[in-house]
Amino acid sequence: MEFQKIIPAISSHKKLEEFLNSNLKYGLLMNFHLAQLDSIVKAMKAKGKKILVHSELIKGLASDEFGAIYLIQALNVDGIISSKSKVIEVCKKRLVIGIYRFFIKDTVSLEQSLDIGSRLKPDYVEILPAACHTLIPEIHEKLHARVLMGGLIRTEDEIRACFKSGAIAITTSNSKFWDFTE
DSSP states (O other), X not given: XXXXXXXXXXXXXXXXXXXXXXXXXXXXXXXXXXXXXXXXXXXXXXXXXXXXXXXXXXXXXXXXXXXXHHHHHTSOOSEEEESOHHHHHXXXXXXXXXXXXXXXXXXXXHHHHHHHHHHHOOSEXXXXXXXXXXXXXXXXXXXXOEEEEESSOOSHHHHHHHHHHTOSEEEESOGGGTTOOO
8 A cells, every 4th residue: 555645644624625625535634623523534535545644643433452443443544643653553453544643852852763664564653843854865764664754844855754764654734735746
């Protein structure tokens, strides 16, 4: 499975409509209420979209393995993004996309995330902020995972730099970048 180059991070009904009317296949849901997810997922599936959910950013959803099981079994989502290793383990067992997300704020956080990632062996990682794109080769070498970048992306040059450093995709809530092509 390969992602599209830009993955919209959708956190409002206005952005959802924009995504549903786009040619993009994958969308990342976040900041919605749990009670809204069923109808949102149905609307996305009706348009042939693939659903990724940031499990820690859904209001009312436990961001643990039981929340992940609910997303997979009850809502039939295509993937989950999480910083919780148990959630990624559930995704691997249930054969859905599991994206291990981590923030790099200093050397200690990088080393801790790489340590967890080396035990977890995720297929995909999402790294924030995207300004850390120069670390992609080191992360890829240690984790052998495909890398997505996100967070604080403000220009197309920053997107290009992420791809040049080895990212396979960019996650962004800024819809002006959703049609980025290179």
